[in-house]
Amino acid sequence: MYKVVASINDVGIVKVPLIVEDGAFQLDVDAVIAAATGDSAVKVIWLCSPGNPTGTILREADVRRVLDSGFSGVVVVDEAYVDFVRAERGESYARLVAEYPGLFVMQTMSKSFGLAGIRLGVGIGGREIVSYLNRAKAPYSVSSLTLDVAKDALSDEGIQKMRSVVTSLQAQRDEFLIPQLRLLPSVGAILGGNDGNFVLCRFVDGNGNASNEIAKRVYTEMAQNRGLVVRYRGSDYGCEGCLRVTVGTADENKLVIDTMRSVLSQAK
Template structure:
């Protein structure tokens, strides 16, 4: 009946719709800061592009190769357009990767904690996932990752900046790590949050010419504010792209999403503004946590991962005051998506009030 790998699988649990959560809790308005969404919206150019869309064309199938978007992304990244694989969000790209390369008994190495969908799709294919704990500061344990590789290792997942810690591995350190990994292991570098990096905006795209065994992934869900449009993509080695395209479903990216993503990509001023606003909020919130003597990971993403005494109670307290954070990623820790200036200030006041009331 069921595949053996499915029978005891823990599914990925998506965010509860806010209307449902408000009805469950009785809280009139809840601001979701648990999904790393862009609180500032999306480029006005996206709305204009969608409003200008020819809706009479909806009777036709979309461009199955997303050619206009493909050419624009390739030009921005400086890669061959034929190396690009587009998916319905990075979720589909992750699924396609596992489906294309993994067989029962294969091993996959990943740092832990990291984005849980890597493990989910590896387990569906019957692969064994080897978790290598992160270093104390939330960064990759490069030596541990390299040591975990065996002759059975097929893939390695590296989320950079990492989710949920937000920690960023600079390009030079990434290069050193890749040099320790056999060419027979395909290294998937998920850069969903790379556009938020201000420390050193060095993408692994620059390493594609040096290493033939890496895949670099990006998404329009985060800094571009297009989470609802579901557009993700990966830059694939030329010798592997045809196999992954064969597995990909045809017409997996709808026409409106393609139009929206192209408009968002071209509005570089909006992206720069988002990067600066998030960086300012990130610095300010880190200063608050320092002042409260709370432990956290040094983030280069649009979220902060912090240790909180009585984390479950704090999570519930914030929820009942209208703010949803992410819990359960590591015992005693919470992940906060950086919000508007007003929301960040309100949450900081609530955190102080929670701990003062506990004294």
């Protein structure tokens, strides 16, 4: 989406691919710093933690290196999926805002709160950055109806409900969906850090090579004939042969696994 929005607004972009390490995805810190500090036209560094479809929370040491690099612009960390990260894996970088004036952290109520319909995001930054954003934003950009829903969701009861849902999804992800996907024929690996509310799985051919053909066939059959939509991500960098499967309820996850198994069995 960043590329799309940049193109709409005639803004140039510089891409720095992630490093794939043991099936996860992390920053190429040296390349990010070189790209950002070597070109005075670069004003913003965008980092996603966890990323989509990588599902990997970024290492704090790497994020701090970027922040300490001398880059004079703004470093934005998109944390849309941060609530799904296990505590032992990491936490939000919002706690670093007071330490780094150039850091701006974005979160949303669309994922863990299940409130995509209200289209409300949250920006966390220092006084200076927030002041500039307030000057640039449209007047009355958030409706009173949206704010009423958000206030209810952020009440003690609402937070408790959100955390309960997140705990359930984490358990379904780690204890059912990932193990069951690994048992499916043609699934060669589970990629990413599995820190989001989805799982990235790679399909392979008989020689163990990543297969976009198999992934596309599973995706197409499920979407067109089985009424289930997973995301084909085989065209993304480092994601050859991959589908992204959203974590749902126990019944929904079982249905996805059973459907995938049926599709793969028929393909043989």
